[in-house]
Amino acid sequence: MGEPVLLGLDLGGTKISAVAGTPDGRIIRKAVVPTRGEEGPERVVSRIIDLLRLVRESAQVSAASVAVLGVSHGGPVDPRTGLCSSPNIPGWRDIDLGSLLGDALSSPVALDNDANAGAVAEFLYGAGRGLRHICYMTMGTGIGGGIVSDGRVFRGAFGMAGEIGHVTIVRDGRECSCGRRGCLQAYASGPAIEAIAAERAAADHDTELLPLVDSVGRIPCEKLCELARQGNANARAVLQEAAAAMGTGVANLIKVVDPELVAIGTLAVRAGDLLLDRINEVAYAEYGGLMPERRPIVASELGDDVGDLAALALAAAHLEGSA
């Protein structure tokens, strides 16, 4: 008997990634196919099963020796029923994905949404190693969050806990993609930063920034960061203001959830030097004094494999009876 082998599945609107790996987060085999949600849920499920079998075989693991399959699902999972829905896959609504995959592969399944799965991965393999209470946030197209408290995922009553991107930080503030006003996401998500940068370039007639405005009226974050590093004052200011808004959002999360550490993925990983100091500074000004202990706000340590590690982490946590 060697180390147990786990399978991981990361299901998103664009691609499906399957891995075989070990409980300590080492990936042995990996395969990726497009999701092709437009073909309907049945075809997607059958493509997932094929992919998992392929990875299992290529890792030379028999059905009986797969300890657990972890599934990181890119959309809500009802914790009472396990049913999965996704706004990004047509017709993907109330799918009992866990049972379907468990039956097809004869493996126990640990399934959760991608924010919670990411939090478990950060807890087991990333910046949260050795801690008991952490929050994990994404700072990309959307701002999402997952909470691990006392070593377990905090899901809430309907599996929606950690919706930090739509916490209101400015009543009657800037319009958010959700149609409401003043959400954190309206100030600190990738698209929000890109739109604010273009607004600022126009308002300030910034001849360095204006040529970077794209066809949808945005300055891509990558270019904005590049200009900021080259010393463009508007680019720096836009990023510092987004970081300040993020600082308020993270402080709000800390006040409600009281974690030891907050790890932020996506933009905080790619542009951490331009954001994290200011995020920490603003957040501490808002929770310090009120609450004991300084809580580090850091870039996620999971890197580009975050989706695969998230899936593996669910399986690993299931195996050891935690999270």
Add this chain to the structure above:
Amino acid sequence: MGEPVLLGLDLGGTKISAVAGTPDGRIIRKAVVPTRGEEGPERVVSRIIDLLRLVRESAQVSAASVAVLGVSHGGPVDPRTGLCSSPNIPGWRDIDLGSLLGDALSSPVALDNDANAGAVAEFLYGAGRGLRHICYMTMGTGIGGGIVSDGRVFRGAFGMAGEIGHVTIVRDGRECSCGRRGCLQAYASGPAIEAIAAERAAADHDTELLPLVDSVGRIPCEKLCELARQGNANARAVLQEAAAAMGTGVANLIKVVDPELVAIGTLAVRAGDLLLDRINEVAYAEYGGLMPERRPIVASELGDDVGDLAALALAAAHLEGSA
């Protein structure tokens, strides 16, 4: 063997209340003395022990038959060590109150801060009966919160979870008593409402409201509610605006914690008719669509005995191994 008898202790900055009661929240005996914190922690602890012995004897319960002592502590409790501190009792810092009382009374002790204890009471005896995930909020001098998730108190890493009063709802907004800006508490606590009412009375030269402004420049909530019920438009508007801010604050809590129900004490109990509809309306506009299920936001059902029931509830939850 009859029903087990529990002791409850509610320790605040002004008074100490001790009760004997039953696990279903029936109070058999009660005694209250002033805290007199200025006499120092040792005297306060000895007064607490005397009071608990008195109540125990008057309820004719021998030491051996007290099942559990529940302690609702009006200040932070470190969940890692059980040490208690209170800003309202001089020198009351890192006191191991649980051990001191357990030794003196030879009883098991269940101790928590008053917000968490209130949440457990609401969960066992109040509006949360039969549910698994609830939040309890106070709306008085301060705005505090306690969280029960899946039948257990959610404490966070340092016992500070649920600090909802200081969640920022308006960045750079109105000054809060904590020295920061834009906290929920700066818009919806009792003192905030009273100050805003006086400001509005002055700005609008309201001859009904102006005579009610007291020596510290506030219109007491009780009088404000009375005028609102009599149809004064400014009084109604001030309360509706406070309710709207509270709606945003509760929605923020719901987005992070995902409870089935939120119960609000103090002002929401005394003036629920003037506040709760608007709180629900604004909150639902902010979380509905984003999250499934309508979550009732209701007045606490605990009434004036909330402190005693909070202490008893901790004991009852300990007895049944929950919370």
